[in-house]
Amino acid sequence: MRSEFVLVGLFLLLTAGHSRVSAAPCPRTEATQNTWVGRSVDDLVRTAQLAYHSEYAREKHDKVVKGIAFTIGRCQLSKDREFARRYPEFQEYVRVLLLSTQPDRELGFEVPDQTYFAETGKYTGIPDFLLTNTFLRSVSRSETLPKAKALLRELNAGRTATEKLLFFSYESRHLGAPDNPDSFLRLLIVVPGNGARQVPEKWVQFAIPDPRKPKSVRNISVVAVVPRSDQTTNVYFKDYYRTYGRNGAIKVKGRWELGEGDDPCVQCHKSGVLPIFPEAGSVTPDEQPLVESVNERFLSYGPARFDKFLVAERFGPGLGSRRPGKSVNDKFDTTSCAACHNAIGLGPINWPMDSKLISSFVTSGRMPRDRHLAAAQRAPFYRQLIQDYFAIDEERPGVLKAWLLGKLR
Numbered sequence: 001m002r003s004e005f006v007l008v009g010l011f012l013l014l015t016a017g018h019s020r021v022s023a024a025p026c027p028r029t030e031a032t033q034n035t036w037v038g039r040s041v042d043d044l045v046r047t048a049q050l051a052y053h054s055e056y057a058r059e060k061h062d063k064v065v066k067g068i069a070f071t072i073g074r075c076q077l078s079k080d081r082e083f084a085r086r087y088p089e090f091q092e093y094v095r096v097l098l099l100s101t102q103p104d105r106e107l108g109f110e111v112p113d114q115t116y117f118a119e120t121g122k123y124t125g126i127p128d129f130l131l132t133n134t135f136l137r138s139v140s141r142s143e144t145l146p147k148a149k150a151l152l153r154e155l156n157a158g159r160t161a162t163e164k165l166l167f168f169s170y171e172s173r174h175l176g177a178p179d180n181p182d183s184f185l186r187l188l189i190v191v192p193g194n195g196a197r198q199v200p201e202k203w204v205q206f207a208i209p210d211p212r213k214p215k216s217v218r219n220i221s222v223v224a225v226v227p228r229s230d231q232t233t234n235v236y237f238k239d240y241y242r243t244y245g246r247n248g249a250i251k252v253k254g255r256w257e258l259g260e261g262d263d264p265c266v267q268c269h270k271s272g273v274l275p276i277f278p279e280a281g282s283v284t285p286d287e288q289p290l291v292e293s294v295n296e297r298f299l300s301y302g303p304a305r306f307d308k309f310l311v312a313e314r315f316g317p318g319l320g321s322r323r324p325g326k327s328v329n330d331k332f333d334t335t336s337c338a339a340c341h342n343a344i345g346l347g348p349i350n351w352p353m354d355s356k357l358i359s360s361f362v363t364s365g366r367m368p369r370d371r372h373l374a375a376a377q378r379a380p381f382y383r384q385l386i387q388d389y390f391a392i393d394e395e396r397p398g399v400l401k402a403w404l405l406g407k408l409r
Contacts, residue, residue, distance in 0.1 A: 026075035033083055037090060040068045041404045042392045044094075048351045048400070049390035062101045069098050089316065090404045096314045100264050100352070107237075108264035108352070109309040113256055116309055117238065123200045123224040124238035126252065127191055129155060130204060136242065136250040139187055139206045141214050145169055148187060166190040166297075168290045169208065171282035174360045177207035178239055178255070178263060180217045185210060188276065190294050193225065200224040200236070201297075203273055218242040220252065223273050225301055232303045235272035237265035266312065268354045270347040272304030277366050304347050316403045318348025319358070320368070323388045324407055325396040332377075334385045336368045351389075351400060358382075 027036040047064045050057035077083050078091060100108035107113050117124075129135070138148035149167065156164045167189040177183045185208040193201030202224050207217040220240040225233050239255040239262060256262045268274065275295045283291055306312060320337025340346050349358065361367040362382040365375070373381055391398030402408050 024071075026071070027077075028075075030082065030086075033077070033080075033086075036071075037087055037405070040064075040071075041090065041401055044068065044404070045390055045392050045398070045401050049386075052351065052353065052355050052386070052390070065094060065097045066101060068094050087404075087406065089406060092314050093316065093404060096310075097352075106262045106264065108266060109306070111309060113262060117254065117256055120224075120236040120238070120307075120309075123226060123236045124202075124222045126204060126220065126222060126240060127202070130189065131252055133248075133250055136252070137248075139208060140242070140244075140250065142185060142208050142211050145187065145208060152189065163192055165192075166290055166294055168283060168287035170276065170278035170291070173277060173279040173364065174357050175268070175354075177217045177219045178221070179219050179241065179260075180207070183207055183210060183217045184279070188294070190297065195227040198226060200226045203294075215244055219255075223269070225273060227301075228305065232305050233272060233301045234307045235269070235304045236307070237269065239263075264352065266306065266310060267352045268357055269304075270312070270318070270341070270349050270353065271298075272306075272347070273298045273301065275299075277361070277364070303344055312347055312350075313343050315350040315352075316348070317399055317408065318342070318350040319353075319385055319389050319399075321348070321389075321399045321408075323391070323396070323399050324402050327396060330384065332381045332384050334381070334388050337385065340369070 027033040043064050044061075047057065047061035051061040072078055072091065072094065084091060096108075099105050099110065104112040104114070107116055109116050111119075135148060135151055138144045138151060149169075152165055152167050159165070167187065169185065169187045172184045172186055175181075175184075187206040187208055189204045189206075191202040191204060193199045202222055205221045205223075207219040207221075209216045218241040220242065222238050222240070224236045226236070227233050240252050241255050241258055241260065243251045243253065243258075245251065275298050276291055278291060304312075318338060318341055320334050320339075320341060322335050322338070338348070341349050359382055362385065363378045365373060365378060387398070389399045392401050397405070397407065399408075
């Protein structure tokens, strides 16, 4: 019923702008429905691959999603039991993709962004000891970063072994800050939680301005991890921005609350928390063991879930899943990726996903973990990995198309 309401609602919203589409006959027979679904899946996957490689193609992909959803709603295909039986993956996939195209759901969750932040604020708040003006000033310049670390060490002096903060600075090799894509310096602070009391563990990350560029970044990201009774974890997200007053005061407020939008967190965070793979040489030798400690902590969390706000499995299998059939043109076995990145492991890496993050992990040799690819093999391995996922061949469809057509059941 929920998917039916969403699709019918979109139909009513878009009716005025789709007069030519509404004039097209609805696919009523099994043959015409199969033809329409096949064509729609090809359009969906083709534009998804274009959007994967270039954010400028995302608008075209979103139009395809809206167009398919419009037809499902107009033709009431969601009420057709035989259609729903043949294409449950396709229909549900269109519904969840449709969420992030709506202006009040930039996060891409089942509920509006306002609802998500209201209901998850108890998990994603920044600890008060990181919001003092003294500390905020120290993390507003790279030149004063040592002072920030000294303040954190003072806090640790009064904490028990299990309560001590884990922190280090590093340069990201993957992603720039949300408010400045050319800024890569970070200070990560892991604030231990208490699973027995459902106190979330928080990964608080401050974007740090480059030298001699104060106030060039404002972002603070929080990823909160709460253990569940089934050995999985719920993960919650929030971005904050710092605002600098003329009197020297620094205020922190949610990016969304400031009216500066937000990003679909799960596009990058398929595994919930992301492991930290710093730019070579950007972590000091004395802090290097802390990188290993936080990555071990990440592995201890178990499969990530996103509470009632998103069921990640509805986006289907991910990169490295087995593609139907074999080809003599395949040079690599890409299926090792899905050995870890699956629904009961680190989460499938499926569309929507971030190309910068994935290409960097693979071409740098960080992933897949059990493959020791020579430098010259990494780029072709990556190309085959992406092709195996997005291919729309009729004889040998890629993972996404095969799943949408029900060929991976």
